[in-house]
Each structure stands twice: as C-alpha cells, then as structure tokens.
Amino acid sequence: MNLYIELLASTIRMSVPLILACMAGLWSERSGIVDIGLEGKMLIAAFVAASASAVFGSAWIGLFCAILASLAFALVHGYASINQRGNQVVSGVAINMLAAGLAVVLGNEWFKEGGRTPALPPDGRFLPFQFPALDTLPVIGPLVRIFFEHSILAYVAFLLVPLTAWALARTRFGLRLRAVGENPHAVDTAGISVAALRYRAVIIAGVLCGIAGAYISTSLSSSFVRDMTAGGGFMALAALIFANWRAWPALGACLLFGFLQAVGNFAQGASVGGFQIPVQFINMLPYVLTVVLLAGFIGKSVPPKASGLPYTKDR
Amino acid sequence: MLRRSLLAAVAALAMSATAALAADDKPAIVFDIGGKFDKSFNESMFNGSEKFKKETGIAYGEFEIANEAQREQAIRNFADQGYSPIIAAGFAQAAALEKVAKEYPDLKFAIVDMVVDLPNVQSIVFKEEEGSYLVGLLAGMASKSGKVGFVGGMDIPLIRKFGCGYAQGVKAAKADATVIQNMTGDTGAAWNDPVKGGEITKGQMAQGADVIYAAAGATGLGVLQAAADGGALSIGVDANQNYLHPGKVLTSMLKRVDVAVFNVMMSGKDGSFTPGIKVLGLAEDGVGYAVDDNNKPLLTPEMTAAAEKARADIIAGTIKVHDYTTDNTCPVQ
Numbered sequence: 001m002n003l004y005i006e007l008l009a010s011t012i013r014m015s016v017p018l019i020l021a022c023m024a025g026l027w028s029e030r031s032g033i034v035d036i037g038l039e040g041k042m043l044i045a046a047f048v049a050a051s052a053s054a055v056f057g058s059a060w061i062g063l064f065c066a067i068l069a070s071l072a073f074a075l076v077h078g079y080a081s082i083n084q085r086g087n088q089v090v091s092g093v094a095i096n097m098l099a100a101g102l103a104v105v106l107g108n109e110w111f112k113e114g115g116r117t118p119a120l121p122p123d124g125r126f127l128p129f130q131f132p133a134l135d136t137l138p139v140i141g142p143l144v145r146i147f148f149e150h151s152i153l154a155y156v157a158f159l160l161v162p163l164t165a166w167a168l169a170r171t172r173f174g175l176r177l178r179a180v181g182e183n184p185h186a187v188d189t190a191g192i193s194v195a196a197l198r199y200r201a202v203i204i205a206g207v208l209c210g211i212a213g214a215y216i217s218t219s220l221s222s223s224f225v226r227d228m229t230a231g232g233g234f235m236a237l238a239a240l241i242f243a244n245w246r247a248w249p250a251l252g253a254c255l256l257f258g259f260l261q262a263v264g265n266f267a268q269g270a271s272v273g274g275f276q277i278p279v280q281f282i283n284m285l286p287y288v289l290t291v292v293l294l295a296g297f298i299g300k301s302v303p304p305k306a307s308g309l310p311y312t313k314d315r
Numbered sequence: 316m317l318r319r320s321l322l323a324a325v326a327a328l329a330m331s332a333t334a335a336l337a338a339d340d341k342p343a344i345v346f347d348i349g350g351k352f353d354k355s356f357n358e359s360m361f362n363g364s365e366k367f368k369k370e371t372g373i374a375y376g377e378f379e380i381a382n383e384a385q386r387e388q389a390i391r392n393f394a395d396q397g398y399s400p401i402i403a404a405g406f407a408q409a410a411a412l413e414k415v416a417k418e419y420p421d422l423k424f425a426i427v428d429m430v431v432d433l434p435n436v437q438s439i440v441f442k443e444e445e446g447s448y449l450v451g452l453l454a455g456m457a458s459k460s461g462k463v464g465f466v467g468g469m470d471i472p473l474i475r476k477f478g479c480g481y482a483q484g485v486k487a488a489k490a491d492a493t494v495i496q497n498m499t500g501d502t503g504a505a506w507n508d509p510v511k512g513g514e515i516t517k518g519q520m521a522q523g524a525d526v527i528y529a530a531a532g533a534t535g536l537g538v539l540q541a542a543a544d545g546g547a548l549s550i551g552v553d554a555n556q557n558y559l560h561p562g563k564v565l566t567s568m569l570k571r572v573d574v575a576v577f578n579v580m581m582s583g584k585d586g587s588f589t590p591g592i593k594v595l596g597l598a599e600d601g602v603g604y605a606v607d608d609n610n611k612p613l614l615t616p617e618m619t620a621a622a623e624k625a626r627a628d629i630i631a632g633t634i635k636v637h638d639y640t641t642d643n644t645c646p647v648q
Contacts, residue, residue, distance in 0.1 A: 006521030010514055114350030114379070116533070119540070119559065220510045222540045225533055230508060265511060266518040 001142075007266050008146045012154065013220060015258030017042065017229070019157045020212035021236035022243075022250045023164050024205035029245060030168060031201035032181040032306040036092025037077050038209055039233025040099035045070040045213025047103035050117040050224035051110060053124040059218050062124065063153075067210030073099065074206025082198050085310030096233075104226045117217075117224040126151035126219040151219040153211060158251075160208070165247035177201055181304035184311040194311045209233075242294060244301050260285055342367070342580040343376030343398035345389045347405030349506050349532045350379050356532060356572060359554040360404050360427070363573030367580040375580065383503070387411035394419045400437070400583040402427065402576055406473055407503070412436070423588050425579045427572055428473065430592055438592045439575045443473070444480030445629055446568045446602030447528075448636045449622050450550050451484020453604065454526040455492050456618045457548060457565055458485075462493045464519035466512055466538045468531035469505040470498040472640045477530040477552070477568070479645035480636055486647045487625070487634075494648065495519050499534050509537025516541035516549075526550065526565060539564060548613065551605075561609040569603045571595065598630045 021038045028035040045066035053062030073095050080091040104115035111117055128151050134144045168174040177197055180187045184194045216232070217224045235257050243249035264285060267277070344364050351361040364375055376398050378389040386408050393401045394415050400423035403412040409429040416424045416433050423435055430438040454463045463485055467474040482494040497515045499505040512534035516527055520542070527542050528550040529535030535552060536559070542549035543560040551557065551567035558564075575595065582588040595601020604622065606614065628634040637646050 002521045002523070003518065006517055010517060014514070112352070114352035116350075116352060119536070216510065221513060221537060223509070223536065225507055225509055225536075227504070227507065228510060230504070230510070262514070265514040 003266065005142045005145050007262055009149065010262035010266065011255065011259040012146070012150060013258075014261040015254045016150075016154045016157045017212040017216050017220075017232050018236050018239060018254040018257055019161065019251060020208050020215065021233050022239045022254050023157075023160050023247070024208035024212070025237055025240045026164060026168075026245060026247060026250060027177075027201045027208070028205040029240065029307055030181045030304055031177050031198045032184060032304055032309065032311070033078070033081055033198055033202055033205075034088040034092065034308040035077070035202075035205055036089050036237070037073065037095030037099075037233075038205075038236055039229055039231065040092075040096035041070045041073045041206060041209035042213040042216065042233050043096075043227070043229045044073055044099040044103055045210040046217035046228055047099075047107060047117070047213075047224045049214035050120065050217040051107070053120055053218050054111075054118045054223075057121060057124055059120075059124055059126050059214075062218050063126075063211065063214040066214040067207050070210030070213060071203065071206040074202050074209070078199050078202035081310060082195050082202070085312065088308050088310075100227060103224065107224065107226075115226045120218060120222045124218065125222055126153050126215070128219075151215070153215040153219055156211060157215075161247055161251045168247065173200075178304070181306050184306050188311075188313065198311075238294065241301050241303075245303060256289075260289055340583055341373060341375060341398050342400050342402065342583050343378075343393040344402040344576065345386070345393070345404060345408065346377065346379045347407060348380050348382075348503050351377070353506075353533045354556060354559070355535065355551075355553040356570070357404060359570070359573045360402075360576045362554075363576035364580065366573070367577050371581075371584060373584065383407075387414060390415045390424075391418075394422055397422070399423045400425050400579055400588060402579055404572075404576075405429075406471070423583055423590075427575060434590055437579060437588065437590050439572075439579070440592065440594055441570050441572075441601050442594060442596030442636075442638070443477050443568075443570060443602060444483070444636045444638050445597045446570060446604065447477045447480030447530075448484035448487070448629065448634075449597075449604045449625055450528060450566055450568045451481035451486075452488045452622055452625055453484075453566055453614070453618055454481070454528060454548075454550060455485040455488025456615075456621060457613065458489070458492065458524075458526045460523045460525045461489060461491065462495065462523040462525065464516065464522075464524035464527035465494060465496045466515050466519070466527060466529045466531055466535070467496070467498040468500075468534055469503065470501050472643060474498065474530055475643075475645070476639040477528075479639035479647075481528050482645060482647045483636055484625075488621070493523075495522055495524050499531055506532035506534060508534050509540070512537035513541035516547075517545060520545045520547050528552070528568070530568070555605040555607065557605055557607050557609040562612065564610060565613050566610055567605040569605050571601050571603070575601070596629075597626055 025035050048069040049062040049066035052065035053059050077091050080086040081088040107115040128149045131144050135141050180197045188194050239253035242253040346357045349357050351357045376393050403426045406429040412426050413431045416436050425437040427439045465478045478496045485492050485494050516538045526548045529538035530552045539549045543563040548565040550565050553570045556567045
C-alpha cells in the first residue's frame, strides 16, 4: 500500500518538469516557433539554479537566476529564428549542445568538482511541504501524501495548465498568438506585429523552462550533475505532439510519461506469476509506450500550420 | 642522399626524445566517466595520485574521459609520450588498454577493476564482496524494520557482486531480513543520475527499507540525499562518504583504489612493478568499512565487535563470502 502511494507521489514529482517544459513548448510552437531547445534551456537553468543557490544560499535567488539564464538562451533562439529567419531546428540543437557543454565548463571552473555543483543546504532547496500530523490518518493521509507533499514549484506547474488553456483560448493575446502560428500573413495584414508576438511566446517558453530546470536541480535533487535533465525536454516534445498541441491533453500525456518513469524506478524486481520482470524491460517501457502510442493511438497529429516557417513579409 | 640523411637525423632525434621521456618514468592515469571529482571511485584514485605527487615531487599525466571514444586515444596518447606506468581506471577501459598495451610492450600498464592478461599489465581487482559483507552485517544490525535496500549503478556483474556480498552480510545479522535490490540502469548514464537514484531510494523506503547501500558512483549522491531527507540511514561506497550527511550515513564501504594507484605509481618509480593479477581483499586492507566522527554515534559497540569478528573470520577463512562474478548467481536474495 505504502509503495503505491509513493508511486503516485513519484508520478507527480516526475511529471512536473515535463509539464513545465511541455507548456513552454506549447506556447512557443503555437506561435510558429519550433522549440527543440527545451532540453538545453532546462539544463542551463538547472545548472544556474544549483550554482546560484549554492553561492547565495537561497533557492529563490537560484530560481530567479535560472529563469534569467533560460531566458537568455530563449532570446538567442528567438533572434536566430525570428529576426534572422534561420532554421529553427538547427538553432534548437545548437542550444542543446551549447547548454550541455557550457554547464560543465563553467561548473568545473567555478566549483572544481568536475562540472558538479556543491550539495545544497536545506535553505538552498525547494523542499516539499510536510504535514506529519495528517500522514497517518486513514483515507486523508494517503491523499495528502500523494497530492500535497510537494514543493511549491510543483503547484506552479499544475496551475500553469489551466492558465495556458484559458489564455490561449479566451484572451486577445492568446487568440492572436495562435493566429500567428497558423497564418502569420493574416495577422500582419491586420496590423499586428508577427515578430513581437513570437518574441513574447519565446520569452514565456524561456521562463517556464527556467522553472523546470530549477525544479530538477534544487527540488528533485540537491546539486547539478552533467546532463541531469536526461532527455526530459524531448519527452516533453513527444508529449506535446501526442497531445496535439493542446494544454489539457498535454497534462494527461505528461502525467502518463511521469507515471511510466516512476514505474521504471519503482517496479524493478517485481514479479508477475513467479516470473521476474527484467530490469531492462521496465527501463525501456516509457520509450516503447511513447513510440507505440504515437504510432498507433492518437491518429493524425496536426501541428500549427506555420510551425517552423520563418515569416517573411511579401513585397 | 641529403633527404635520406635528414630523415635519419629526424628519426634519431625522435627516438632519443622518446627515450629521454621514457627514462623519466612519469606515471599517468586515465579516469573513467564520472570524473575525478565524483566523491567516490575516481576521486579516490585521484587522491592516491595526488599523494604520490606530494611524496615524490613527480608530476603525473591525467585525463578525464568525456565519452567512450576517448578511452583508447587517451591511453595511446600517454603511451606515445612514454609515460609509464599508465593506469586505466575502471572495468570499461579494458579493451582499449589491451589494444594499446600490446603495441607498447616496453611500457608498463595497470588496470583497476578488470583483468587484462598481458606480460606488461598489472590487473588490480578487489574483493568487494568482503567489504560489502561487513557493511551488510552493520546494516542488518542497524535496521529496525528488518528491511534494507541496495541501489546499484549500471547493471553489470561487478555491481551485482557488491549487492550479493551485502545481502550475505545482512542475512548473517538477521536471517529473516529482506534485501531490496535495484539497479539504476543499463548504460553508463546510470553512474550519473542522482534524480533517479533518489526516486529509487524513496521507493525502497516506501517498502520499509531503513538502511540503504548505494554502489552507484555519482547516482549514489542522490541515494544518500534521499535517505537523509526521508529519515533512513545510508551506506556510501568506494571513498569515505560519511561526511556528506553527518549522522545519517551509517558507514561507507571502502575500496582502497587510492592505495592501489599509489602503489602502482611507486612501483613504477622504484622498479618493483610486477605484471599479473593483484587481488585486494580484507586481508590486504584493500576493502573495509569507514569509521570516523561522523558515524561513530551510529555504531554501537556490539555492531563494531560483530564487524571486527567477521573481518577476522573472513581473513582466517572460517567465513566464506560468495563472489557473484564466479558463477553469476547469489546464494541469498
């Protein structure tokens, strides 16, 4: 019983960075900017969060610096793909590689621990809320442990989903943003700046990736190690495609992927009918299911029409 | 004619240059993935090398592997420059070392954690099962729930060997104890994933484990952190990791790779280097368990006495700890 409760709590922990990155991708791609660089932005944010938090001893300063760093990378991507009309995939890949290398080089230079950052004190981390008095109650206890004993960043992630869905569907800004991802010429004709709208989307993506990175290094973990995002950015992209670029389905997809990761971590050594499930099988489960679900079950996924296309004004 | 003599002169120069370098007999070490600051296996060897440098004043060559493709290049590069002995840290370097060692029969090589059977290679392997047995014994005695955990890094026989020795020690302390064994992954990335290590640890704690042994390189940092956060005890590995969370790390399974590296470097300097297999166990002080101010309050006199008795019995041969790698099975689960 305990294990199942912890499994569900772990599902939520593992989903949080995916949700944040997925929402970042959603904003960016809905405006027509393909963002392969989610992984790199999260990674540099994770590194900066852990470094700043270690130096200043405050998780909040860490979070702030992480958002700035991720934002800087997002603006580079924005400049390359909006102003320079570059290939957005290439720019995204460049960001991933730059982040992976830069984090280790700077980390080694600053802390001399081979690219790792020092272990953080409790003040330097976003610790989960604790309700020891409620934990042991029947019914309420398990629910509290599953849903309420997470760090504050987890709730930020979950609040972002309805916020994103509402903003994209109901606000003027959201409608214009979606229009720019489908038909930028029409938006331009209406006298609205395509570049400004796309920059705003890229900036939102940068901020969200910053929070995701900070969550990974200062809440899930207590220091940065190289490549610690471990492909989470790509899983978020898969979830985005899986969810057909919509916020609520994206939440479902992220929770599913988070659940599979949690199962991979927890179900090792479990046996079914006396036959022990090999570790390798469970570890590959998230990836196999991603491929199977993408190939077979969601049908046609339709990206925003202008996605990945640089906008050029007609003469 | 002129060209030929020029060539000969260049060749002669090059040869004398290598000879001059080789005569220095400077040692070199190639660290494995994880890096020399992993607070564990590699860092321990780095400390051994530093000790050599401090005592002899001889600088050594070093290289940190960043990806698989660099192994052979790094070793060959040192061989080209005439470094000797060249130490390859970790089982994963065996193939690369074997290739290069064959091409440079005059240089001396050493490998840690693997056997390479060549006349110029010293292979250093440890009886991890013996040290793991002792920390398992301590874990079994310290556990209140009767359940303990083991988090391995990459799923390979070497790491199963740690887990198997540990399980035997736990059962020796409490015959009905449960040992929950998990591996982090199947690739080199499993040595460097503290988030996953932490999650696995939380899963083991949810199943009731209250002492958790990590043999997983940098992944173990996540294990130790999660155990400290969740109120369980942890056991470190390779280097003494007791200081990482004082009062919350029961002990560390010491694997004296620092001593091994220091000895190889010294033997290269004074000419006593011998090829062949060196097996370091409890009797040779190659493995052990760490006691310092950080974990003294956690170890009761009975626990220390039991561990010391087991150590003596293993050295005397009255307790035989099964080595997983001999038959890829473990007598206890």
